[in-house]
Amino acid sequence: MNWGKSIVLAFVLFALLMMYFLFKTIISGSEKVPDNYYEKGNAFQNVLDEEKGVEKFKTKLFYEAKSRAVFAMFDSIQPDSGSMTLQWPPDASKQLITRLSQRENTDHVKTFFAIPVSGPKGSWLVQLRFYKAGKAYYLKQKVWVE
Numbered sequence: 001m002n003w004g005k006s007i008v009l010a011f012v013l014f015a016l017l018m019m020y021f022l023f024k025t026i027i028s029g030s031e032k033v034p035d036n037y038y039e040k041g042n043a044f045q046n047v048l049d050e051e052k053g054v055e056k057f058k059t060k061l062f063y064e065a066k067s068r069a070v071f072a073m074f075d076s077i078q079p080d081s082g083s084m085t086l087q088w089p090p091d092a093s094k095q096l097i098t099r100l101s102q103r104e105n106t107d108h109v110k111t112f113f114a115i116p117v118s119g120p121k122g123s124w125l126v127q128l129r130f131y132k133a134g135k136a137y138y139l140k141q142k143v144w145v146e
Contacts, residue, residue, distance in 0.1 A: 050138035063143045072113045082130025
């Protein structure tokens with residue numbers, strides 16, 4: 001076989017390979033953009049706005065080993081309502097959700113909310129969503145439970 005036939009054969013094989021990839025792409029039917037992309041984009045933007053708004057309140061999430069609970073501490077405000085979700089990433093069935101209920105505190109300056117941990121040791125994801133004056137705020141943080 002001379003070099004001219006080899007080049008033509010290489011071009012034909014390349015064209016067949018490209019046709020194969022094109023055919024596989026067309027029949028796969030995977031949509032890159034979902035039908036409700038606008039609603040999902042707005043929902044994600046709302047979460048980003050809620051996360052940005054919580055920065056002004058000096059809210060802290062921490063774990064206390066003595067009481068085996070995760071606490072949310074509010075320095076400057078007292079939220080109207082909210083919920084706290086505790087997720088253990090390896091097992092979704094160990095998700096704990098609680099509505100915020102005020103814990104008795106002595107200094108009346110800081111407001112505490114607690115969720116008891118009844119799961120394994122390790123890294124837990126805490127998601128805190130609370131409302132103040134009709135506006136939603138969202139905080140997400142990992143805590144280490146011992």
